[in-house]
Amino acid sequence: MKLSEFDYNLPKDLIAQFPADKRDESRLMVLSRTTGTIEHKRFFEITEYLKNGDVLVLNDTRVIPARLYGKKSTSGEVEVFLLNVAAGFSLRESTRQVWKCLIGNSKGIKPESEIHFEHGLNAKVIKKNADESWLIELSVGQASRLSVIEAIDKIGIMPLPPYIKRGKGNNPLISPAHHSDGHPPSLGKRGTPFLPPLVKGDIGGLNALDRERYQTVFAKKEGAVAAPTAGLHFTNELLANIKSIGVEIQYITLHTGWGTFKPVKVDDITKHKMPKEYYEISNKVFESIKNAKKENRRIIAVGTTATRTLETCVKNGWDNPILEGCTDLFVYPGFNFKVVDAIVTNFHLPKSTLLMLVSAFAGRDFIMKAYKTAIENNYRFFSYGDAMLIV
Numbered sequence: 001m002k003l004s005e006f007d008y009n010l011p012k013d014l015i016a017q018f019p020a021d022k023r024d025e026s027r028l029m030v031l032s033r034t035t036g037t038i039e040h041k042r043f044f045e046i047t048e049y050l051k052n053g054d055v056l057v058l059n060d061t062r063v064i065p066a067r068l069y070g071k072k073s074t075s076g077e078v079e080v081f082l083l084n085v086a087a088g089f090s091l092r093e094s095t096r097q098v099w100k101c102l103i104g105n106s107k108g109i110k111p112e113s114e115i116h117f118e119h120g121l122n123a124k125v126i127k128k129n130a131d132e133s134w135l136i137e138l139s140v141g142q143a144s145r146l147s148v149i150e151a152i153d154k155i156g157i158m159p160l161p162p163y164i165k166r167g168k169g170n171n172p173l174i175s176p177a178h179h180s181d182g183h184p185p186s187l188g189k190r191g192t193p194f195l196p197p198l199v200k201g202d203i204g205g206l207n208a209l210d211r212e213r214y215q216t217v218f219a220k221k222e223g224a225v226a227a228p229t230a231g232l233h234f235t236n237e238l239l240a241n242i243k244s245i246g247v248e249i250q251y252i253t254l255h256t257g258w259g260t261f262k263p264v265k266v267d268d269i270t271k272h273k274m275p276k277e278y279y280e281i282s283n284k285v286f287e288s289i290k291n292a293k294k295e296n297r298r299i300i301a302v303g304t305t306a307t308r309t310l311e312t313c314v315k316n317g318w319d320n321p322i323l324e325g326c327t328d329l330f331v332y333p334g335f336n337f338k339v340v341d342a343i344v345t346n347f348h349l350p351k352s353t354l355l356m357l358v359s360a361f362a363g364r365d366f367i368m369k370a371y372k373t374a375i376e377n378n379y380r381f382f383s384y385g386d387a388m389l390i391v
Contacts, residue, residue: 001269001333005364007350008371015163016384019213024238027379027386031370033362038373043233043387046344052246053297055289059228059306060251062219064091064149065156065211070117072108078115079104080123081159082152083133083225083258084278091222094147096139098126100258103134120144121151133258149222158210159225161261161383163349166206214383223255223278229383230303230344250288254279254305254327264351269332274353276326279309286313286321289339293318298341304354307331307361310339332356333364342391347374347381362390 020026024044031038041048050056066082085091086098103109115123120141127135138148146154160166216231218239243249259275266272289299289310301307312327318338330353343361348354359367370388379386 003264003267003269003351006269006352006355006359008368008375010350010375010381014375014378014381014385016380016382016386017164018209019232019384020380022235023213023217023233024235026233028233029370029374029379029386029388031362031366031388031390033366033390036366038370040377044238046238046389047241047245049389049391050242050245050247050300051298053248053292053295054246054300055248055250055292055297056242056300056302057250057252057289057306057310058216058218058231058234058302059254059256059309060216060218060220061224061228061253061255061305062222063158063215063224063227063256064152064222066152066159066225067157068117068121068152068155069157070115070121070123073114073116074108076108077105078109080115080136081225084255085223086135091149094140094149096137097148098135098137100129100133101136102132103136106134109134117151117155119146119151119154121146121148121155157207158214160210160214161226163382164384166210218251220251221253221255223253224257226256226260227383228254228256228303228305229346230306230387232384233344233387234302248288248292250285252279252281252285252306252309254309256305259328259353260305264353269356272330272353274328274330276328277305278326279312280324281309281313281321283323286323290318293339299339300342300344301340302344304331304343304345304357307340307343307357311335311337314338330356331360333360335360337361342389345388345390346383347371347379347385347388349382358388358390 026043028041028043028046030041068080070078072078081102083100086100089098109125111125111127113125120143123136123138125136140146140148140151214227217234217236255278257277259277262275264272292299301310308327308329312329313321313323316322345358
């Protein structure tokens with residue numbers, strides 16, 4: 001299966017730079033796999049397609065402000081983009097954590113180099129990895145009254161994807177131009193993923209806006225470095241309305257990581273390897289989902305992250321679930337879905353693993369037809385864009 005089969009041309013002006021004024025007033029395209037029809041709605045009208053007994057599964061991960069701006073010991077400026085806590089460490093550890101990260105302006109950086117941030121947060125470089133990422137140890141000084149994660153929250157900037165532009169400045173990881181075909185750039189000269197321009201401070205309130213809107217209203221468990229964007233459309237009021245219909249709402253966790261924005265670089269997509277992302281599902285939630293499947297009630301996954309988590313947990317069968325661990329499940333056409341009956345999702349980047357997942361669920365031709373229709377009808381694309389419901 002070729003990478004080119006998942007390409008399409010998108011006008012730049014359809015890439016959403018800001019969220020809708022109200023979360024649930026974004027547009028909603030509804031795809032029926034049984035009839036092949038496409039309908040156009042507003043997101044709050046999703047209740048028209050839900051029914052008593054459905055189980056709506058949401059990812060309650062919380063995005064951390066993963067982009068840190070500090071100085072080398074030589075006083076040179078440096079940007080650190082946190083990817084995930086290293087194996088054996090936890091966000092709950094207060095004074096010392098080891099992280100995998102990307103480093104911009106990394107000239108002169110080597111093992112034992114130190115990077116200093118505000119609020120007493122410091123980083124010691126451990127090593128550079130083969131994939132161009134780095135391993136660093138974060139710690140807080142004795143004079144600081146903050147934990148590592150509290151310091152990150154104080155100084156960090158929300159990790160917006162590269163197609164959302166914020167502020168000005170010279171970011172060593174960013175290219176100033178998009179490709180001429182409208183596709184966002186994916187890799188730098190040295191294989192480092194591009195990041196959006198660094199915002200120094202709260203420029204025009206944008207950092208504050210993104211801290212609120214690049215986060216779901218039900219976000220709870222810190223650890224993601226990218227938002228589960230399908231969940232951004234829900235409001236507390238809409239969730240209450242959905243529950244009043246008799247829909248069962250359940251929460252699972254997948255800490256969205258590097259895999260979300262890591263591009264596919266092989267022409268044969270079956271050769272692509274997904275980076276691992278941590279997930280967990282409680283026994284109570286799993287039993288609820290299992291019972292619903294036995295009773296032929298629909299499981300509706302909100303987002304590709306929820307979909308991958310649910311399908312991962314039963315890969316050894318319903319009687320031997322894997323409720324916690326790391327998943328590198330790559331879903332592309334030909335995949336056999338065992339759990340999910342419907343998906344709420346956004347409109348995804350060309351050639352992305354997310355586009356491949358929804359193509360596996362609804363059929364590549366149907367998805368490409370839907371994307372063509374979305375472009376013709378000026379839908380807004382990507383993280384802050386409009387939504388799709390596939391039933």
